[in-house]
Amino acid sequence: MPASFTDRLRGIHVATIVPMRADQSVDEVALAAHIETVLSVDGVRGLLLNGHAGENFLLSSEERRRVVEIARGVSATALIVSGVNCESSLDAAREAASFEAAGADGLLVFPTNSWALGVDPESVLLHHRMIRDASTLPMMLYGAPVGAGHWPYPADLLSRLAAEPRVVAIKEGSWEVAHYEANLRMLRGQRPDFCVLGSGDEHLLTCYIIGSHGSQVSLAAVIPELIVALWDAAQRGDWEEARRLHERIYPLSVAIYRDGPAGRAAARLKTCLKLLGRLRSDAVRAPQLPCTADEITRLTRALEHALA
Template sequence: MIPQIQNPYRGIYAATLTPLDDRGHIDETRLAGHFADLAAVDGIVGVLCNGHAGESFLLDREERRRVTQIAKQTIGDRAIIVSGVLCEESGEAGRHAADAREAGADAVLVFPPFSWALSQDAAMVLRHHRLIAAAADMPMMLYQASVGAGAMAYRPELLVGLAQLPGVVAVKEGSWEVGAYDLHRRLLAREAPHVAMMASGDEHLFPCFAIGSEGSLVSLAVLMPEAIVALDRAVTVGDLPTARRLHDQIQPLAVAIYGTSPGGHATARLKACMALLGRWPNGQARAPIVTLPPDEIDALRRALIVAGLLDGDAGENAGP
């Protein structure tokens, strides 16, 4: 549900996970609870489902549609539902976008195909987004990938061209580098001021919020939504001591999940944290995502304790 207010997309969105049962199927009851728990947090304006953290690239078309449908059925009356679209072929991406609309999404977020890390050109990127926009016929968000993601990270002039396409309302800015974020924010403020720039590098929330942001779509919010909302609010009102305190609480967990090699373990780490916190019975992910070794579980447990999410004594006995 998109609110009828000025700057309706502004705010903090949780980039959700996809819980699986012991057979590797989507646990629909637990997924609905996941959406409901997050939407109940004051300051969480919506969810991004079918994103990277939600393992969308490992879900088939029907599973992605079902994830969006469950979000709509569970929280569609009180939260904005953004559904990710990640496909290599533009026609297939368009069909997924149409599925998202029919399942109840309020907007789609278009992820660059993974093959673009090797090569792409501006005409290809623009055509892909135009075809998806035509098929979806609904608000569209862009994804600015990490500076380390090869050609998946759009050049500044290409990002401007995409932002000027009809229907584009926001950018999930995940450059993972504060200087690049600042450049992109300034550029779009000049060339496409109607597009919300959302700082979404989980390890860089404090400095990017301080530079300026219309919100964020982050998977770390599934673990500590209250702290991330509070950080955004503290920066907005200029309460620097509170913002620093919250940063000290958030950052060790952000680094343990996203800043530790290999980066491909991030989703497994998020799911392991859900299990360590007792929110889910398991942290199962789909192959080829791996089961984490004990030392990574221990590091996550320590980071959860620092974040104030897990009691130190109880954490010693908690399992993933």
């Protein structure tokens, strides 16, 4: 019997970047090479496309569809989840259908940017229903960082979203371990088969100790072998090895995700790949800015520490 979508979600899935040329156009050849490289790593189970690391909020609908098509062209068998990130529910529904036609296996529904200021819960439910009705694919929720305004779903709304049978998992990126554990316990109590993926790149070890079905993380786009090794050590219960790997990974996660200014992860991930010789151009799409000299210095040191 073929493995189910949730079975295939277990383990490490790479949240990919989207290489661009100096003119900010998508470099499709480099994108295919990036996807092929991360999928070649033993233990990588699949991909998250069109996430925040993939600059989904800056790509056009046509570009996001091409990202899925290119990934499916690279691999006929890898599990592919595509993010759906649209302000309009009509656009989100169209994209869900488009991604399914392009070869996606599942959808990760992002909260719209406008919800950070506050939203009626019924509007959130309507948005997810319209996406559900536009495709046949399993759906995942996005658990936003606790510091991101009204983006994170309160427990009662999260419970209502998880009651939909087509919603089978959450990318739990609340970026705060107490909130992560509270959501994990609530969702598994409501639906024991519900998949909670610990996806806070800075505290993967803590999530794995508490419990996690797997992770969709952009840090795996840069150091996939180390992220897979951390997951494998945790699955074996080898916490001494897991802590050793965490010590190697942690400074890089801070340099990419925590160091100010905020919102710089996509640019920093690309710069890391360029420093490693895996990307020719680390261009990002405006209004994002390229890495500064200070950022490059910090990323270089953190990479050297991780790979020593």
